[in-house]
Amino acid sequence: MTATTAAGVRPPFATVLVANRGEIALRIVRACRELGIRSVAVYTDIDASSPHVRAADVAISLGPSAERGYLDAARLIDAARAADADAVHPGYGFLSERPEFARLCTDAGLTFVGPSAETLAGLGEKLAARRAARAVGVAIVPGTLEAAPVSPEQMAGIIEIADRIGWPLLVKAAAGGGGRGMRRVDSKAELPGALATAAAEAEGAFGDGSVYLERLVEGARHVEVQLLGDAAGNVVALGERDCSVQRRHQKLVEEAPAPGLSTDVRRTLFDSAVKVAGAVGLQNAATAEFLVEPSGASWFLEVNARLQVEHGVTELVTGLDLVHEQLRLAAGEPLSQRVRDAGERAAEPDRHAIEVRISAEDPGRGFAPTPGLLTRWVSPAGPGVRVDAGVEEGTRVGADYDPLLAKLLVVAPDRPTALSRLSRALGEFDVGGLQTTIPFHRWLAKHEAFARGGVTLDFVATEWQPSDDRERARQQALRMAARAAMQAPDGGAPSILSPGTDGRSPPEPSGDRWGSAGRQDGVARWPTR
Amino acid sequence: MADAVTAADAMDGMTPLIRVATETDEPLELTMDELLALSDDRDPATIRPLDLRAGDRAAGIRRWEVVVDGWRFEVMSEDARRARLRDRARKGGASAGSHSRVTVRAQIPGRITRLFVQAGEGVEQGAPLLGVEAMKMENEVRSPRAGTIGRVLVSAGDRVELGQELVVVE
Known part of the structure; x- marks a missing residue:
């Protein structure tokens, strides 16, 4: 098939299978549509009516098991073959960084849209990545380069090493990610226990109990660099993202550029990231993560060899479409001039983008998951606003998958404008049926320290105390329910109020006065500040 | 007749008219004056009726989903006098143990x-x-x-x- 897009460009592939679900599957399907590529969605039973399934040209069932579903490599390969696909895009999470899956694709004659199986294997092993970075002269967070022994007999040796690294430190899983298999250790006495529990947790989560030690860099920010690489070994850094607003190692908010970072620090980060990428033979898209201290000193953490959840902020700042670029690179094309130009400009960005993750979690109860039925879903729009959502009204949010519902992204010429745009957009969000993380983001968008920029990784743990905020909202909710019950006559509550009876009607600029408010679609909307 | 008197009492602004409650916290009873005070209610908010549960209709209870500043609450509302009568009955009849x-x-x-x-x-x-x-x-x-x-x-x-x-x- 030699179809071309409306613009007459030849698509990099004829058919691509998207081995993922939710917002990222839809985002990749959209990119395929734009490039004239036939897209194949896959789904487990509970996702059968999801937006990503309807958006694709073809959809193939992975069967009833929600647990196995998107992790069932053999079944995905079969689906790709059945749909006559020539490539597989893994998205993020699930199988995206599993070298075995990349190899299975290649063996089946399918192009894996991502780095090679060898690169994935090298980067998935955090210790190998640390050694590779050090070998090319990039500063790594001080710590061990080999797995730490966890047996009691070897404890004296490891404590001596820990003393040299310095306290407090972190025990981390060599195969890890997402905070699992990670423990903070403040003193010698805690080390043996922390090593044992971290190793057990890592074994359970990743099937590999290797752990290592790393100094805990306090007062640091998480800054990461977006990379793209081609088959000839050229790698370009497309700018950084600051992801310091985290809760227990889970990112909540990401922005680009990192506020207050000097051009010099930025260039140093880009150089380091490109060096590490070169050392591991990176192709396609990846992200190098660093800790940045207030002094500007930076330490390499690890490379994520896939498209990141937060790739959109880089797209908004650079104007590129990273999924388009991924697909072209996977098809063997060299880095385009457009990408190289964006790399040239990356150290001096001329706009600011912020992303907030809208999840089915209750920020008032330690971000506990809140699965349920989305009875209403109206997302914001307007200038500088992008919403990547994997849900819609009527979606049942289950407990089987990640609680991410959507990403709200805003872009503006500068950070203050981006922040007020974020506030405006969050106010337009209208979600019913379950609690989301929106109150956290509304609080953050108005927070003085966040507005100044440069908050550190401990920000959420020390600053987020939602009880007063929530209680104020609850009092208003009670008053609103009381008024609504008084106005709407059916249902048993007395109806003795009418609009303007005593000249004390509320000042409502929208004009929907008392009497009509309750009847309008059963929905009353109070004025925005 | 009794209704008319009650309504007039309620309009004095001091008699609780309605009781509202979320599931986990203390309920609130509101008078006419409090109902009309909108001063604090400036955050973006939506309110929608929720489906009733078994027994709600007979008890005169209604349910609402209210989202204020992104915080979501399920609120039940009922006539304050009725709620007080029920409280009294419940207190009298509560069995030990x-x-x-x-x-x-x-x-x-x-x-x-x-x-x-x-x-x-x-x-x-x-x-x-x-x-x-x-x-x-x-x-x-x-x-x-x-x-x-x-x-x-x-x-x-x-x-x-x-x-x-x-x-x-x-």
């Missing part, structure tokens, strides 16, 4: 990962009872008050639905 029993229910559907307690064991308020895994995260269910574990109704590995009974604290 049952008042101290609390059944802990699942707040989220998921899988039981661990049990920290067994029947007969004493617990403090806030003590972890069991772990529920949902969306790849483990959440600890804690005891709502001090007491003795009466019954444990689930085992590790069980899948539980929203509202399912987990543990009885006596």
Whole structure:
């Protein structure tokens, strides 16, 4: 098939299978549509009516098991073959960084849209990545380069090493990610226990109990660099993202550029990231993560060899479409001039983008998951606003998958404008049926320290105390329910109020006065500040 | 006639007209004056009626979903006089023995990962009872008050639905 897009460009592939679900599957399907590529969605039973399934040209069932579903490599390969696909895009999470899956694709004659199986294997092993970075002269967070022994007999040796690294430190899983298999250790006495529990947790989560030690860099920010690489070994850094607003190692908010970072620090980060990428033979898209201290000193953490959840902020700042670029690179094309130009400009960005993750979690109860039925879903729009959502009204949010519902992204010429745009957009969000993380983001968008920029990784743990905020909202909710019950006559509550009876009607600029408010679609909307 | 008098009383701005409550916190009774005071209510908010539950209609109860500043609440509303009468009846008829029993229910559907307690064991308020895994995260269910574990109704590995009974604290 030699179809071309409306613009007459030849698509990099004829058919691509998207081995993922939710917002990222839809985002990749959209990119395929734009490039004239036939897209194949896959789904487990509970996702059968999801937006990503309807958006694709073809959809193939992975069967009833929600647990196995998107992790069932053999079944995905079969689906790709059945749909006559020539490539597989893994998205993020699930199988995206599993070298075995990349190899299975290649063996089946399918192009894996991502780095090679060898690169994935090298980067998935955090210790190998640390050694590779050090070998090319990039500063790594001080710590061990080999797995730490966890047996009691070897404890004296490891404590001596820990003393040299310095306290407090972190025990981390060599195969890890997402905070699992990670423990903070403040003193010698805690080390043996922390090593044992971290190793057990890592074994359970990743099937590999290797752990290592790393100094805990306090007062640091998480800054990461977006990379793209081609088959000839050229790698370009497309700018950084600051992801310091985290809760227990889970990112909540990401922005680009990192506020207050000097051009010099930025260039140093880009150089380091490109060096590490070169050392591991990176192709396609990846992200190098660093800790940045207030002094500007930076330490390499690890490379994520896939498209990141937060790739959109880089797209908004650079104007590129990273999924388009991924697909072209996977098809063997060299880095385009457009990408190289964006790399040239990356150290001096001329706009600011912020992303907030809208999840089915209750920020008032330690971000506990809140699965349920989305009875209403109206997302914001307007200038500088992008919403990547994997849900819609009527979606049942289950407990089987990640609680991410959507990403709200805003872009503006500068950070203050981006922040007020974020506030405006969050106010337009209208979600019913379950609690989301929106109150956290509304609080953050108005927070003085966040507005100044440069908050550190401990920000959420020390600053987020939602009880007063929530209680104020609850009092208003009670008053609103009381008024609504008084106005709407059916249902048993007395109806003795009418609009303007005593000249004390509320000042409502929208004009929907008392009497009509309750009847309008059963929905009353109070004025925005 | 009685209704007319009550309505006039209510309009004096001091007699509670309506009682509203969320499930976990203290209810609130509001007078006409309080209902009309909009001064604090400036945050973006939406309100929608929710489906009634069994017995609501007979009891004159209505339910609402209110979202204020992103915080979501399910609020029930009822006539304040009726609510007070019911409180009085309940207080009179409460049987000894049952008042101290609390059944802990699942707040989220998921899988039981661990049990920290067994029947007969004493617990403090806030003590972890069991772990529920949902969306790849483990959440600890804690005891709502001090007491003795009466019954444990689930085992590790069980899948539980929203509202399912987990543990009885006596």
